[in-house]
Amino acid sequence: MNLLVIFISAVLINNFVFYYFLGLCPYLGVSRKIGPSISMGMAVTFVLSLTAVASWMINHWILLPYGLDYLQIVSFILVIAALVQLVEMFIRKVSPPLYQAMGIYLPLITTNCVIMGLALLAALKNYNFLETVIFGVSAGLGFTLAIVLMAAIREQLDLADVPRPLRGAAIALITAGIISLAFMGFSGIIK
């Protein structure tokens, strides 16, 4: 039950984009077309799940037992960078088509606040191992949902006659605000 709550809350209510404002750079950058935005969402979900596992292990097996939690920031960022690099090399060797599809997004993801945010939030909320994994996967799905929705709207927006100063980032942010307003309607699902 608890796991279900974490899942729904991370996908819909406390969506990483609309509630925590994390991952806005790729959210605004790669949301022009639906195709690439799906690939980006998949890549982020994948890395988020791995990060959730890795950061939990580091936090609970190394940092906390030795009272080193002030090293959280440095160690998380290094592990994430190393992990993304490894995944990139692995995918390039094992599955070139998959690398074609999401490889170019992987380096971008390293310095993406979604990933670091997940590691920090999971540590902050004191989730156990299973909860952390669910949190990671559902945060990724929430991000995918948000970016695909946005891409679908922006494809239509290209055809619309937007006032000149609003074009580009401004209208994208306002659209995000309106979607976020709609997502607030979900907040009643869980007490």
Place this chain on the structure above:
Amino acid sequence: MAQKTIKSEFFKGIWSDNPVTRQLLGLCSVLAVSNAVINGVAMGLAVTFVLVFSSLIVSVIRKIVPNQVRIASFIVIIATFVTIADRVLAAYFPQLSKAMGPYVPLIVVNCIILGRAEAFASKNKVGRSIIDALGMSCGYILTLLLMGFIRELLGNRSILGYQILGKWFEPWVVMLLPPGAFIMLGLIIALFNLIENKIKEKQKLR
């Protein structure tokens, strides 16, 4: 001439290359902590501290670090200063640190800082890098303050906790919530674009 370039190095961060409204960097923190002016001030100072010191160190070591590992070493330098800022805030301003949640540690992945380290500090002398970092921080703080000012005034009728508007004003609660942040930033960027376009048109007429 040298004087003028240093001056323009500083001011480009505030207007023409403003990290938030022009380069769209560091949006996460701008949106998240701008619901009250005081949070914006704290966040702005923390980012300034990290940006100035990491630019300083990156610029000092720019000739020693091999090209292949430069990004990794920049990240470690930045993470070190973020940890210092985070611990200092937690020790002296526990309430403020709690209000900002994970966003202080998240400065480490704030694209402004890595962006400046990569694009400017790793290629320029120490003095110029610091001027550039200060200009960028000023642009960031000003945008944060503008956002915080509008959102706190409209959402809470107050500035820095002091009531400004009377009871007659029905507070716009949405301004304190995430949608308000998105929409407000969108409008501010649009306003900046409008001013920029007007300036360009005037220059063309001349």
